[in-house]
Amino acid sequence: MNAKAPAEAVIVGAVIGAGHDGAAELVLTLRYENGATAPVVVDAETGFSLMRNCGAESLADLAGQSWRNLLEGLEECSTS
Amino acid sequence: MFDVLIKNGLVVDGSGQPGFSADVAVKDGRIADIGRIEGPARRLIEAEGRVVAPGFIDPHTHFDVQLLWDGAARPALSHGITSIVPGNCSLSLAPIRAADRPAVVGMFQQIEEMPPEAFTTAFDWTWEDFAGYRAAIEPNLAINVAPLVGHSVIRQWVMGEAAQVRAARADEIAAMQALLRECLKAGAIGLSTSFVDVDARGRPVPSRFAQFAELDALAKVLGEFGRMLQIVPEFYDTDITIARIDQLAELSLRHDIPTTFSPVFDSTATPDNVPRTLARVEEQFARGARVWPQMQTRPIDISFSLLRPSLFFARLPSWIRVLRKPLDERIAALSDPETADRLVADVGPDGGERLMGELVIRGGDAAPAELAGRTLGAVAAERGESPARALITVSLEHGLDVALLAASRGHDDTGRIGAMLAHPPVHIGASDGGAHLASFATYGDTGYLFSEFVRKTGALSLEEAVRKITADTAEIWGLKDRGRLAPGLAADIVVFDPETIARGEERPVFDMPGEGMRYVRDAIGVDAVLVNGEVAYAEGAYTESKSGAVIG
Numbered sequence: 001m002n003a004k005a006p007a008e009a010v011i012v013g014a015v016i017g018a019g020h021d022g023a024a025e026l027v028l029t030l031r032y033e034n035g036a037t038a039p040v041v042v043d044a045e046t047g048f049s050l051m052r053n054c055g056a057e058s059l060a061d062l063a064g065q066s067w068r069n070l071l072e073g074l075e076e077c078s079t080s
Numbered sequence: 081m082f083d084v085l086i087k088n089g090l091v092v093d094g095s096g097q098p099g100f101s102a103d104v105a106v107k108d109g110r111i112a113d114i115g116r117i118e119g120p121a122r123r124l125i126e127a128e129g130r131v132v133a134p135g136f137i138d139p140h141t142h143f144d145v146q147l148l149w150d151g152a153a154r155p156a157l158s159h160g161i162t163s164i165v166p167g168n169c170s171l172s173l174a175p176i177r178a179a180d181r182p183a184v185v186g187m188f189q190q191i192e193e194m195p196p197e198a199f200t201t202a203f204d205w206t207w208e209d210f211a212g213y214r215a216a217i218e219p220n221l222a223i224n225v226a227p228l229v230g231h232s233v234i235r236q237w238v239m240g241e242a243a244q245v246r247a248a249r250a251d252e253i254a255a256m257q258a259l260l261r262e263c264l265k266a267g268a269i270g271l272s273t274s275f276v277d278v279d280a281r282g283r284p285v286p287s288r289f290a291q292f293a294e295l296d297a298l299a300k301v302l303g304e305f306g307r308m309l310q311i312v313p314e315f316y317d318t319d320i321t322i323a324r325i326d327q328l329a330e331l332s333l334r335h336d337i338p339t340t341f342s343p344v345f346d347s348t349a350t351p352d353n354v355p356r357t358l359a360r361v362e363e364q365f366a367r368g369a370r371v372w373p374q375m376q377t378r379p380i381d382i383s384f385s386l387l388r389p390s391l392f393f394a395r396l397p398s399w400i401r402v403l404r405k406p407l408d409e410r411i412a413a414l415s416d417p418e419t420a421d422r423l424v425a426d427v428g429p430d431g432g433e434r435l436m437g438e439l440v441i442r443g444g445d446a447a448p449a450e451l452a453g454r455t456l457g458a459v460a461a462e463r464g465e466s467p468a469r470a471l472i473t474v475s476l477e478h479g480l481d482v483a484l485l486a487a488s489r490g491h492d493d494t495g496r497i498g499a500m501l502a503h504p505p506v507h508i509g510a511s512d513g514g515a516h517l518a519s520f521a522t523y524g525d526t527g528y529l530f531s532e533f534v535r536k537t538g539a540l541s542l543e544e545a546v547r548k549i550t551a552d553t554a555e556i557w558g559l560k561d562r563g564r565l566a567p568g569l570a571a572d573i574v575v576f577d578p579e580t581i582a583r584g585e586e587r588p589v590f591d592m593p594g595e596g597m598r599y600v601r602d603a604i605g606v607d608a609v610l611v612n613g614e615v616a617y618a619e620g621a622y623t624e625s626k627s628g629a630v631i632g
Contacts, residue, residue, distance in 0.1 A: 016391050017349035018380040018490030020315065022519045024391035027349035039350045041316040044391045048404060057397035 008033060009067035014059040017041065026050070026059075030067055040070065049073035082107050082121035083613055086575060089127030093565040094134040094551035096543050104132055106571040109613035109627070113567055123615060125608055127575050131542065134550040134563050135162025135224075135572030135609065136526045139507065140310075140342055140374055142166060142192045143514035144173045144227075148203035149593070151220035152622055155523050156513050158603040159583070160574035162611050163562060163631060164513065167228030169312050170274040170287040174213035174229070175237050175259060181205065184233060186280030193517040197594025211266040214630050221628030222616045224572065226559055228310060229263040231273035231298065235286035243286035244279075253297045260301045269557060269632040270308030271298055275324065277312065296331065303335030308557055311341045318353045322360045329369035338556055342374030342510035345491040346500065354500055361505050372556055374509035375500060377529045378583075380490035381520060383442065386414070386471075386480040398426045411480065414472050424468045431466025433457060439467070439484040444518070444588025444597045446481035447474070453585060456484065485520075485586075494532060498539025501529070501548070507556055508548045517598035524583025524601035531582035542578055559631060571613035574606065581605035 013029035019041075026047035028040045042050065050056075050073035054065045084106040091114060092099040103117040136159070143153045144166045153164055166172070169191060176184050185199050199205075207213050210229060217225065235243040238255045248256065260271060273287040273295065295309075302309055309331060313324035321341075328339040346354045357373060364371045384390035389403040402413045402423065413419045427435060436456050443452020451459060451474070460470035475482045491497060500506055508529065512522045526549055533539045540548070554563025561570040584602035592598055609617040614627035 015349045016394050017347050018382045020343050020345065020380070021516065022381055022383045024382045024384065024394070024489075025316075026391055026394070027347070038319070041350070044389065047391050047394070048389060048400075051394075051400075057400075059394050 011062045011065045011067065011070070012037065014062040016059070019043070028062070028070065042070070042073070046070075046073045082112060082117075082119060084123045084125065084571075084610065084615065085117060085119065085121035086125045086127050086132050086573065089130050089132035089575060090578075091565060092131050092133045092543050092546045094547055094563050096547040096551070099131065099543060104565065104573065106573070106610065106613045109571055111565060111567050111569050111571050111573075114565060125575060125615075125618075127607070129577070130575050130607055131546075131578045132565070133160075133546045133574050133576070134565050135574050135611065136160045136549045137163045137165075137553040137557075137559065137563060138511050138513055138526075139165045139340070139509040139553055139557060140168050140511055141513035141515075142168060142171070143225075144171070145188060145192065145194050145198055145202075146514050147217045147221070147225065151217070151626060151628060152222040152616065153514065154622070155600055155602060157223045157609055157611070157622070158606060158617050159524055159526050160576060160581075160603070160606050160609055161223065161526065162572035162574065162609060162616075163224035163226055163559065165226050165228060165269070165557065166514070167230055167268070168272045168310055169277055170230045170232035170272050170285055171277075172210075172213075172228060172230035172233055172268075172272070174207060174210040174233070175263065176233050177208055177237060178205075180233075180236050180240075183279070184236065187232065187277070187285055190280045191277055192515045193519060193598075195592050195594050195596030197596060198592060202593035209266070210263040210268055214267050218630055220626055221630070222622070222625055223611060223628045224562075224631045225628065226269045226557065226631050227267065228270050228272040228308070229260065229268040231271055231287040231290065232285045234259050234263070234271075234298075235290065239286070244283055244289060246289060247291045248294050253294050256294070257297055257301050260298055261304070264301070264305045264307060267630050267632055268307075269559075270310060271302055272310040274312040275314055292327065295327075296334070299331040299335045299337060302337045306558060307337060309337055309339045311339070312343075313341050315343050315345075318350065318356050321353075321357055325357070325360045325364060325371055328371045329364035329367065332364075332369040332371060333367065338370040338372065338558070340372040340374055340507060340509075340556070342376075344373045344375045344506075344510070345380060346493060346496055347490045348493065354496075358500070358503060358505065365505055370556075372507040373505065374507045376491065376510040377497075377501060377508060377525045377533065379488040379492035382486040382489045383483055383519060385445070385483045386410070386475045392486060396426055398423055407480070411476065414476055414480075420469070420472050423472065424466060427468040432468030432471070433466070436467040436471055439471075439486055441474070442483040442485050442586070442588065442599070444590075444599065445483050446478035447483075452588060494537055494539075498533045498537050501533055502540050502544065507552070509553070517592065517596070519599070521586045521599040521601045524603065527581050527583040527604060527606075530576075530578065535579070562631065571610055573608075573610040575608040577605040577607065579605075
C-alpha cells in the first residue's frame with residue numbers, strides 16, 4: 001500500500017543542471033498532493049536562498065522540504 | 081564570362097537529394113549554371129573533394145549592434161553563414177526614439193553583454209525608424225541580413241515608460257499595429273517577442289507586459305504580410321512552454337503566419353522536456369498550424385568563477401559556506417591556510433581530480449593569457465598541487481577573476497540530440513550569435529552539426545544536414561531565392577571540406593569596441609563563402625566584398 005500523500009507539495013529531488021545562459025541551475029522535483037511530480041528550475045540566487053531557508057548544507061538536505069521554502073526563496077530574490 | 085566558377089565539387093544543393101559532382105557558375109550575383117561547365121571566369125575555385133552547398137542561414141542572432149561596425153558579423157560568415165536573422169527576443173535597434181535609447185541600450189547590454197563603448201564610440205546613432213536603421217547597416221554588409229523587429233521596442237515607442245508598467249489600451253494597440261506595418265514595409269521579416277527577458281535593472285522587458293489581445297493584434301498585421309512571429313517562451317518550464325505552443329498555434333491558424341520559438345534544449349535533469357514539447361508541436365502541425373521549435377546543435381557548458389557563488393559547488397557544503405561570504409571575507413577565508421586545507425579535503429581523497437580536473441581555464445579575464453584553454457588538472461600538476469588547491473591558489477592570485485568552464489553539462493547526450501535534430505519539425509537554429517558575448521561563444525554551431533551529427537554519429541546524412549540549415553530555413557522564414565543551389569537563385573554559396581568542417585576551440589578575443597572581450601570559435605574546414613555572387617571569405621581571410629544585403 002502506498003504511503004499517504006503529503007498535504008502539500010514537497011521537494012523530492014534536487015540536481016544541478018546547465019542553464020541556457022551557461023550558469024549552473026537547480027532542478028527541483030516537486031511532488032504534489034495528488035502524487036504527481038514535476039520539475040521546477042531555479043537560478044543560483046534562488047537556489048541558495050532555498051538552501052538557506054531550508055537549513056540545507058547540501059542538495060540531499062532539500063528532500064522532504066516544503067515547497068513554501070521555494071516560494072520564499074523566489075520572493076527574496078524578486079525583492080532584493 | 082562568369083564572375084566565379086566553382087569546379088569539380090560535390091554539389092549538395094539544399095534539397096536533401098544526394099550530392100552530385102558538378103561545377104557551379106556564378107554571374108551577376110546569381111547562380112548561372114550547374115553542370116559540366118567550360119568557360120572563362122574571373123575567379124576559379126577548385127573544389128575537388130569539397131562540398132559546394134547553399135550558404136547557411138542562422139535564424140536566431142543578436143548581431144543588431146555589431147552590424148554597425150562589422151558588416152560580416154564576424155566570425156559567423158567564416159563558418160559558412162551567408163544570411164542571419166537579428167532582432168530576436170523582442171529587441172531590435174529600431175524603431176527607437178532618441179529619448180528611449182538609454183533604456184533600450186540597457187536591455188541590449190543585459191541580453192547581448194555588449195560593452196557600453198559599443199553604443200557610445202562605435203557608431204553614430206542617426207536613426208529612429210526601421211528604415212533608418214536599415215540605411216545605416218546596408219552599405220557595409222558583407223553578409224545578408226533578414227531583420228526582425230522587436231515587440232519591446234515597438235511597445236516602448238508607442239507607450240514610453242508605461243511599456244514596462246501596464247497593458248496597452250486599444251488606441252495604443254492600434255498605434256503598435258501601424259508601427260509594425262511600417263517596419264514590415266521597411267524590410268522587417270517578422271516580429272520577435274519574449275516572455276522571459278529582463279532589462280539591465282532586472283525588470284521584465286516591455287513585451288512581457290502585453291496581454292494576448294495585443295499579440296493577437298500584432299499577429300494580424302504579420303498575417304497581412306505572411307511574416308514570422310518569433311517568441312522566447314518560459315523554456316525552463318515544460319508545461320508553460322506547451323501553453324505557449326498552443327497560443328502560437330492559435331495565432332498561426334488565425335492569421336496564417338509561421339511562428340517559431342526557442343530555446344529548446346535537452347537535459348538529463350528534465351528528460352521529458354523535449355519529447356513533450358515536440359509531441360505538442362506535432363499535434364499542432366497536424367491541425368495545420370506552423371509552430372517551429374528551434375534547437376541548437378551545441379552542448380551547454382557551465383561557466384563560473386569564485387567571484388560569485390555558483391551551484392557548481394552545490395554538493396560541497398564547506399565550499400558553499402565560503403563562497404557565499406562577502407567578497408573581502410571570501411578572499412580572507414580562501415587565503416586562510418586552515419580553511420583552504422579543509423576545502424581541499426572536502427572534495428575527496430582525489431583532491432578534486434574527478435570533479436575539477438577537467439575544468440578549463442577560459443581566459444579573457446584577470447588570468448594570464450598562457451593559462452587560457454588549459455585544464456585545471458594540467459595546471460595543477462605543473463604547480464604540484466591538487467586541482468582543488470590550484471582552483472583556490474590560481475583564483476586568489478588574480479583577485480578571484482578567473483573563469484572556469486565545465487564543458488558539455490547540458491544538451492550533451494549526442495544520441496538523443498541527433499535524433500531530435502533530425503526530427504522533421506525541428507528547426508536547427510537558436511545559436512544566439514552576437515549575444516552572451518562574455519559568457520560563451522555563440523559561433524560554430526553549423527560546423528558542430530557536421531562534425532558531431534554527420535561525421536561522428538551519422539544521425540543526419542550530409543544532405544539532410546545541409547537541407548536543415550539552408551532550404552528548410554529559407555522556406556520556414558519565407559526567404560525568397562535563398563537556401564538552394566539552382567540556376568537563377570541568389571549565389572549564396574559555401575565550399576567546405578566534409579571531412580574536416582568543425583568549430584574551433586573557444587577562445588577569448590578583445591575585438592569589441594573599447595577592447596571589449598568576447599568568446600569566439602574559429603571556423604575549421606570552410607574554404608570559401610560567396611554572398612550574392614561575390615567571394616566574401618576565402619583561404620582563411622575575409623575579402624573586401626560588401627555584397628551583403630537586407631533580404632526578405
